[in-house]
């Protein structure tokens with residue numbers, strides 16, 4: 310690990326200003342992704358800004374009946390919150406399907422959204438990776454790509470976003486609230502937070518340098534049967550090969566977002582219109598522009614079957 | 626109060642790091658086999674104090690020091706183990722302010738004022754914690770390397786169940802919890818045992834859970 314200086318920020322505005330005003334600075338929240346990558350020198354910040362004192366660890370009700378989740382609310386606490394369990398079951402389920410009890414106790418809402426890919430070539434510093442070292446190439450394209458993305462990919466990168474929580478938040482139309490280094494705040498719909506790789510896979514979000522996430526807002530509950538189904542190589546403590554977050558209403562309409570298939574949670578509103586026609590119709594539209602490799606083409610039928618299982622369960 | 630702050634990079638430390646790389650290879654992403662390379666910048670030292678097993682310690686540490694390394698290399702509490710050093714095995718599990726965490730993925734400087742419990746703080750050879758006694762009775766280990774992490778995790782699992790925190794296998798998120806075998810196994814999945822003592826570990830925890838229920 311490279312050496313770094315360390316400070317505890319006293320307010321969100323001060324944290325953002327410090328991040329913009331210090332060379333090569335990074336925020337640290339739970340640390341469960343950042344420290345992992347720092348040990349491997351994939352992340353090499355010269356300065357860490359600890360945001361754990363920022364009092365952003367509360368879940369509050371909003372004026373229009375939704376919930377404002379502080380950026381530092383731990384994954385365990387968010388999943389266990391009685392309002393989330395009751396009204397946003399898909400979110401509790403997605404959180405509980407991720408990582409381990411120990412990790413969820415540390416992992417934060419913002420850190421979870423901003424965790425980086427688990428592409429094995431991104432982790433292997435001996436191999437080319439455009440995300441880790443822009444312009445060096447992509448070892449996954451033409452390599453072993455069983456875990457990689459099937460849709461929204463580019464010639465520069467075929468990595469997936471590993472978060473389970475983000476997939477549920479996409480289905481719930483969450484909104485990310487931030488503060489920028491100049492003190493201004495803004496709201497970013499979750500659909501616009503994560504980017505597709507394009508020709509700059511190293512730029513993963515629409516956040517500006519030094520911009521701090523302060524909260525994630527859930528709109529008022531939409532009801533329906535809510536489910537999160539995650540398919541992985543073992544039954545627990547493993548990342549998704551494919552996952553489905555679904556909210557299905559009594560009349561057969563609903564929302565569907567997929568994990569494990571793209572560089573961001575994958576939701577296509579036009580595909581949801583096909584829900585009354587069944588899983589095959591929905592996934593045909595979701596994957597209309599898919600470009601799988603020979604190693605990961607299995608994800609297309611797997612996603613269809615996983616969605617079919619979720620719909621069966623929701624309608625039971 | 627104990628003051629210590631030596632940076633010890635012994636042969637033993639390097640061996641532990643090497644073994645950790647092997648242990649981790651079963652999971653998600655293997656860390657590189659080589660030990661961590663030398664820092665480019667000069668080390669940055671900082672002071673931190675926290676309680677470990679009821680005793681306050683003040684340390685002066687390189688900012689890079691994980692809580693795990695602070696416990697093992699600086700406070701010489703070697704009960705907590707380093708398996709993978711990347712959050713993938715659970716050998717380093719300790720309890721901080723009542724919650725279990727992986728001590729390898731957190732910096733010591735981030736724990737100013739915290740109360741930390743390690744395996745050494747749960748019981749003593751003459752006064753075993755009920756879970757320690759149950760692990761012995763049920764043979765919940767072979768080599769024993771994962772055991773301190775398993776036991777710290779199990780202590781916290783029982784508290785999490787008591788607090789009503791749901792898990793991935795909880796059938797109804799809005800009904801009271803029942804600690805079934807499936808619940809127990811899911812909740813303990815963050816602790817890998819390369820000797821495969823799982824069934825005995827589950828029996829040891831079930832016995833204590835049944836007693837305290």
Ligand SMILES: Cc1cc2nc3c(=O)[nH]c(=O)nc-3n(C[C@H](O)[C@H](O)[C@H](O)COP(=O)(O)OP(=O)(O)OC[C@H]3O[C@@H](n4cnc5c(N)ncnc54)[C@H](O)[C@@H]3O)c2cc1C
Pocket residue numbers: 335336337338339340341342343344345360380406407408409412415416417418419420421422423424471472473474520521522523546547548549653711712713
């Ligand atoms: C072994 C293992 C298994 C895992 N399995 C899963 C899994 O199955 N599913 C899953 O979804 N996840 C999984 N994870 C990932 C885990 O969920 C993330 O590591 C965690 O959510 C990151 O949160 P954190 O608070 O620890 O982030 P940190 O490591 O502290 O930060 C991550 C990034 O976010 C930035 N950041 C943090 N807070 C803010 C903020 N407020 N504003 C702006 N930037 C910020 C940091 O600068 C950093 O770049 C796993 C991790 C491990 C180690």
Ligand code: SF4
Pocket residue numbers: 426428429430431437438439440441446447448449450465466467468510
């Ligand atoms: S898929 Fe993306 S992250 Fe993986 S090696 Fe290629 S560029 Fe790097």
Ligand code: FES
Pocket residue numbers: 706707708709710711712713714715716717718727728729730
């Ligand atoms: S040493 Fe493996 S999880 Fe910390």
Ligand code: FES
Pocket residue numbers: 765766767768769770771772817818819820821822
């Ligand atoms: S007893 Fe050997 S690793 Fe668990």
